[in-house]
Amino acid sequence: MARIPYPDLDDPTIAPVVERIVAERGRVLKLYEMLLHSPPVAAGWLGFLTAIRQQCLLSGRIRELVIMRVAVINGAEYEFRAHIPFSLKEGISQLQINDLREGQFATFDVSERAALDYCESMTRNVKVPETVFAAVRLHFNDRELVELTATIGAYNLVSRFLEALQVDHE
CATH class of the missing domain: 1.20.1290.10 (AhpD-like)
Structure with missing residues (x-):
């Protein structure tokens, strides 16, 4: 069980980041739910990990x-x-x-x-x-x-x- 509760995904203050996560990942995984406590961290994380997983030339x-x-x-x-x-x-x-x-x-x-x-x-x-x-x-x-x-x-x-x-x- 997570040490802190997950945020409410219907919270309008996180809606833009939730929409971006769904657009790029298809759904909001528990990892991203937890990250959404800090929308700037969630957005930066998404950008960085998307680059690592989808934009690099490494096999x-x-x-x-x-x-x-x-x-x-x-x-x-x-x-x-x-x-x-x-x-x-x-x-x-x-x-x-x-x-x-x-x-x-x-x-x-x-x-x-x-x-x-x-x-x-x-x-x-x-x-x-x-x-x-x-x-x-x-x-x-x-x-x-x-x-x-x-x-x-x-x-x-x-x-x-x-x-x-x-x-x-x-």
């Missing part, structure tokens, strides 16, 4: 791999469950989803393992050792590295927000 497969791994590391089951359908759509098998949960990366190729190692370092330690960065650098150009780094950072924010406020699962 969807890599994006979903690191999102799922961040969720596991941070114990964010809501985030993990929410991204299973996206992961499957990006060609990640159920076996690989299970491997992500277990921290087993043998079923992934070398570039995916490099991205997952980078994700592990960023999420667990913040500072990334030079050896880990050098390995990921071999597989991603500058733009992809920025997008990979931003994706990992963004979904650390998502999982921490979800878990701190104990946002209910859909």
Whole structure:
């Protein structure tokens, strides 16, 4: 159960942001319901996460791999469950989803393992050792590295927000 109540979605002061969320996402998920306590934060979050998920050149497969791994590391089951359908759509098998949960990366190729190692370092330690960065650098150009780094950072924010406020699962 969420630590604070969800706002009333019929509140006219949040109507413009609710309409934008519905237009872009199809519905208002519990995560966005909670964010709507602060319309400016909800609007900024929507813009940032839409850019991460829909406007970057980083492959969807890599994006979903690191999102799922961040969720596991941070114990964010809501985030993990929410991204299973996206992961499957990006060609990640159920076996690989299970491997992500277990921290087993043998079923992934070398570039995916490099991205997952980078994700592990960023999420667990913040500072990334030079050896880990050098390995990921071999597989991603500058733009992809920025997008990979931003994706990992963004979904650390998502999982921490979800878990701190104990946002209910859909």
